[in-house]
Amino acid sequence: MNKFIKLFKKDKDEFGYLTDEPFDIRKIIPVAALLAVAIIAVVIVVVINSGKKNKTAGTVDVVTETTTAQSVTQTGSASDTATLSSDEEKQEDPQYEADMGMSDEGSGASVTLSAGGNETADTTIGIDVSKYQGTIDWAEVASSGVDFAMIRVGYRTQKTGVIYADTNAKYNMQQAAANGIKVGVYFFSSAVNESEAIEEAGWVADYIANYNITYPVAFDCEGFDSADSRQNGMSNDDRTNVADAFLQEIYSRGYTPMFYASASHLTGNSRWNTSTLENNYKMWVAQYPSVPYPDTSSTSYSGACAMWQYTSNGNVSGISTNVDINVAYFGYSQSAGTMSGETAAAASADVEANMNFTSVNDTVTAKEYVRLRNKPSQDTDSTIIATLNNGETVTRTGISDSGWSRLNYNGQNVYAVSSYLTTDLSAPTQAETQQFMTQFISCNDEVTPKDEVNLRSKPSYTDSDSVVVASVKNGTILTRTGYNNEVGWSRVVYNGQTLYCITSYLIVK
Incomplete structure (x- = not known):
């Protein structure tokens, strides 16, 4: 696929992440x-x-x-619809700071990705995304020249050690593949021992089992030096053993394992036993030059690097926020498809909200109360239309496999997190x-x-x-x-x- 990347000056928007958690x-x-x-x-x-x-x-x-009560999930059996409030994300989601532009590598030059230019057959261009990119229009992303996407499927909280699924993971995996983009995934770990790492890897393998995963399954671990992190005080040996246990389990489950870290954490065995990892696994390295790829042809990191994340300040059509852009020095000939067992028609995006909904017709109310939105997204690309309180009823017309319900509210299609709704209308307030x-x-x-x-x-x-x-x-x-x-x-x-x-x-x- 031909493509080019050009410098593009753009001011970052500042925003806060919205939540459908009960009011505190x-x-x-x-x-x-x-x-x-x-x-x-x-x-x-x-x-x-x-x-x-x-x-x-x-x-x-x-x-x-x-x-909050709604966000608590059994370790190792994460709910697809569990969410954390904005304050909890700051404390518990280990990727929160990275997606707010606080990576130790900075953010890199602002770049815009679009089709055109020349690339070798062995070099592919991709993005990595999580729920912090909101509801992505994957058809638009595909038209921008993206070959692959590394999609966050979940994380273990850095204080309480609970495993959560990324609320947009299933939608992102399905729709990326449906639009011809090859899919890899990553998990944000806060495991403190090898047993927890194996548990995380098993959870990931089970979670992605019904999806077409072509690119690697990556282990990502950051923020371990934070005073609040349950990993604080772990040695390089301890952290490396945890990563190795995760990646070995991923390999045993039939996927290509890959390790992610910043160049500064890898150089000179600063925070990891780098040689142990690079001798056994593909290495995904974050290093952001002031002039982006391809004008800067390769990373300044001198170690092994199979995938280079060269900016977190990318602009890609179909994504409303900044996004990480990567160069992979490998590719795959297999064409990415939809979920196993699904037809192309079943995987097509819902025409109203770019999300796949199963049609239903039932009456629901809020368990306590829930915000009704114009899009199935908790990010700034959605608008709160109203709040549904317990005892007030609406007709639900669709349920998505990524945890959203489509509702008819005053003749308008609106969306709410399914876990905050109930069909039990007899329960008193x-x-x-x-x-x-x-x-x-x-x-x-x-x-x-x-x-x-x-x-x-x-x-x-x-x-x-x-x-x-x-x-x-x-x-x-x-x-x-x-x-x-x-x-x-x-x-x-x-x-x-x-x-x-x-x-x-x-x-x-």
Whole structure:
């Protein structure tokens, strides 16, 4: 495919990421609050957290108070529709800072990718994307001369160690392939030992099993020096062993493994045992010259480099944000296709929202409340039309496999995150009954905390009436009488009281 890349001056937009999480009153603390109050609050939090923390490799930290009920997911079995709020993304999604232009390599020169020019048969041009690129028009991307896309499929949170699927991953894999773009994927790891790394790789392999993956499956690990990262303090040997375990498992599952890092972290074994990795795997290196490829013909990094990420400041038709652009010094003759077992017609984009929806006809309401948008996207390319509250009903006309519902609201097609909707119209509102919105499946088993867990009066962090009644540690036996997989809470009995805690912090005896 012929193509060229030219310099293009463009100012970056500054934006905040939107969320469909339930409202958290703590987020509207006035900016003008007295400095003394803020200092006291910070001191209290630090004292409480320092009293709780006792991290060891392979152990999930004590439950924090920053995660909402809807975002909690069992480690190793991530929900496609679980999301984090904007504040939680800053703390928990290890890719947040990289996509906000805070990579240790900077952002690189601004470039625009378009069809034309000359490339050798062995050199291919690609992009790497995540949910931070919003809803992508892959037909437009294909027309820009993109050969391949490295798509983020998920990540493990850097504080709590929970695995989440990228909310746009399935849509991106399906639609990229449907438009003739070859697909590779990457996972953002915060594993602290080899067991967790193998778990991550197994989760990735299972997640992508029904998609046409032509390019490599990459391991990405950044932000490990952050004071809040569960990987803080790990040695180069420890990190390299974790990466090696992930990549070996990917290889055993039939995919081509690849390791991603910045040039500065690889040079001189700065943050990794570089020779160990480059002797066994394809290396994907981020290094951003002031003058982009092809005017700068190759990376200044002197080590092995199979794929070069030469800017994070790219402009590609069909993507509303800046995007990373890569040169791969390899290609594949296979033509990328749609999902395994699907016809081309089944994989075509929905004409209204450029997303594949299965038609349904049911009546839904919000579990609590949910924002209705003009596009199935939580980024700045969508507009909030209205808020649907529990008890208000709308007709749902479609469900996408990437976690969105299409609704008819006042005669207009709008979109909402499916996990915040329910077809159970009989459930009363919280205001009417002062009862919980969370519905539990009855069970009767014995559980104990993996490490330590807070037991609350209600299955909620944000409800002002939800208080921590007790904190119990591993070895304390609790009787579990109910669980909810959708929001990740368990109902337990402790000292004769019915209390609530996060399922992912428990193990069954």
